[in-house]
Amino acid sequence: MYFVFQFIVIYKTNSFRMQNFSEKLGRLLEWINLSTDEQKLPLQCYISPKITVKDVKGSGRGIYATASISPHEKIINIGHPFLLNFTTVLNHIAKHNKMEIDRHVTVPFETKEDEFTEIYKCFKKEELLRLSSFQLLSMYLTLERKRGENSYWKAFIDMLPTMEDFQLMPITYGGGGGGGCGGSNSTSENGAVHENENGNNFNADDNQIQLKQQLPATAYALNEKVEQRFNHDYKVITQLLLAKNISDVSTILPRDDVLLSWLCINSRCLYMDLPTSHDTLDNFTMAPYIDFINHSCDDHCTLKIDAKGFQITTTTAYKPGDQLYLSYGPHSNEFLLCEYGFVVTLPEEENRWNDLDISSYLLPMFNANQIDCLKENDFYDNYTLNKDGPSFRTEVALAILQEQNPHDSRRFRAFLNGILDNTVYLRKSNTMLSKILTKIMQEAEQHQFVLENVKIGADEVQRLRLHVVMSLYKDRLALASRILKDLK
């Protein structure tokens, strides 16, 4: 089934990008096809004549059907020489510094040398192998961007997003280089509003930081993790260069440039098994053209990686004009905003992966026995609800609150082991849940009221950010009221 999505409208003013779009796309397609011929590599790229790329306000570039496409049709294959991942980057750097590596893929021979390839020559294989994929690729992509025409990846890099495309991501709200600009969280554990000193008048740089602090506490925490990950990766990269006596690291790898590379990777990486990377979580690749596919909550295409490359096959039928989608995973809007810089809503209902984390409401309610028992059974913390109601973990938390000495309770043990359902606990659990959900709704309304009255002046970016932060409270309100209705 095909859903028509209504996206938050992100107004893109970059006319330069629009003008150059088809030119750059042409160069990308040429690169994929021509270089395979020139390098005499087996033809490894295929793009169905039934699809095209369009730049659409609100969701950026996306892939659209130009003719009817059936389910299970292979529409794209991008060969290994065009995939950017730990293995291909290592192979490219090896062309310059002659380090010995296992050749899992053939990468096109690159002869152009410049001041940046001098940097590649400094690296030892062990040093590079110690980096995560994010660290290696962020550094490499930033340097390759600087190499301009000399870079094998130029056509791909030219089609990557700019910082403007990430302006809704909270990591960019703090201004400048992002990461670590958030200050302390002024939002209470339960998400209470902390008004700024200017009477909610968001018009200065200082207030950009305040806007980050108006995020729901769970979104704030998600963004903190994103910032911590970036800060850590940037530190590791700069330390590697400093250890090579490259003193002007901030000129070679400015924080803002590395942040842009890091965000491009984070929002466009596809997971797959790689022989060279050490951690499964680190097994990802960037795939030109495939990375134009936007997200939907449901899968409309599948991914496959094999000797031929990275392939996309449809799972549903498409009519001419339809947009093709891929699911980036079962992600809530808070997660999508912090990791990718967008939120999605369906016409009739909210993103079905939205959830509510009620841990901060439940944790203070436990006694010492209950905490011990939950920890022993690995059920302490992380209590969520979604449109289908509480998770089993949350049901356990609500049940244990009805047992003063859970260690001695046979019914609780039976429930925990799945021998008994939660009928015996249900009534009181629902009463507790109702109170929490009512509180969540009151808090969301309070936040909405405060944000609706914020004066942001003519700053378009701030207006869009404010709008997206408000939409997170709208999501919370909608989900809480839906679950409450179902409980009754």
Ligand SMILES: C[S@@+](CC[C@H](N)C(=O)[O-])C[C@H]1O[C@@H](n2cnc3c(N)ncnc32)[C@H](O)[C@@H]1O
């Ligand atoms: C893999 S890229 C997809 C191509 C992207 N639209 C572009 O212009 O390059 C992921 C990025 O696309 C945007 N995006 C993806 N799915 C979207 C959606 N359903 N609504 C709005 N933006 C979306 C977000 O900016 C996200 O970071």
